[in-house]
Amino acid sequence: MTADYLIGEVGRADTLNRRDRAQAIKDAIGIDDVAEALGSRLQPHAEGWLADCPDCKGEVTAKISAHGEHFHCTACRGAGDVIGYVRAARGTGFGEACRWLEGRIEGKAGACDKTGELFG
Numbered sequence: 140m141t142a143d144y145l146i147g148e149v150g151r152a153d154t155l156n157r158r159d160r161a162q163a164i165k166d167a168i169g170i171d172d173v174a175e176a177l178g179s180r181l182q183p184h185a186e187g188w189l190a191d192c193p194d195c196k197g198e199v200t201a202k203i204s205a206h207g208e209h210f211h212c213t214a215c216r217g218a219g220d221v222i223g224y225v226r227a228a229r230g231t232g233f234g235e236a237c238r239w240l241e242g243r244i245e246g247k248a249g250a251c252d253k254t255g256e257l258f259g
């Protein structure tokens with residue numbers, strides 16, 4: 140499965156149902172990539188990473204799984220997938236988080252969103 144294939148899947152997101160759209164996003168981008176794009180610190184930890192929790196801003200308390208599918212915060216016990224991370228970090232709903240992620244996946248996020256503004 141190539142990156143082009145994944146981008147193509149997300150590009151057809153408007154024809155996918157909500158679950159398929161979310162899955163296409165989760166297949167294409169990891170929480171580690173998203174956290175870094177949002178300005179989080181990112182530290183190797185065990186099999187995955189430690190990053191800034193989107194709720195506990197300023198604390199590197201979010202443990203991210205090895206492939207970036209899930210995170211959970213050791214401080215506030217918040218947890219979720221890449222869409223949940225973006226929703227919490229940006230304070231947006233599901234649809235807006237999906238659009239932001241799809242923009243990043245397509246490499247257009249720089250044009251419509253500043254990076255590094257949420258953490259640090």
Ligand SMILES: [Zn+2]
Pocket residue numbers: 192193194195200212213214215216217
């Ligand atoms: Zn937290």
